[in-house]
Amino acid sequence: MGSAKPCWRCLEWCRWAGVKRVFHWDGVEGRFEVVKVNSAERENYETRADLRLFAGLALQ
Known part of the structure; x- marks a missing residue:
């Protein structure tokens, strides 16, 4: 099983x-x-979605 560490977006929402x-x-x-x-x-x-968004790629 992998780590369940929260991403930056989760921490910002919690804040x-x-x-x-x-x-x-x-x-x-x-x-x-x-x-x-x-x-x-x-x-x-960063999540995979973050990488795609910051790279300017559309989510598919």
């Missing part, structure tokens, strides 16, 4: 909605990790 913490499963370590939304590191991944 907007007033969510303080997000818990996600880390399959490598086999435990839950917590991300504090307001102090989240900028190592969040």
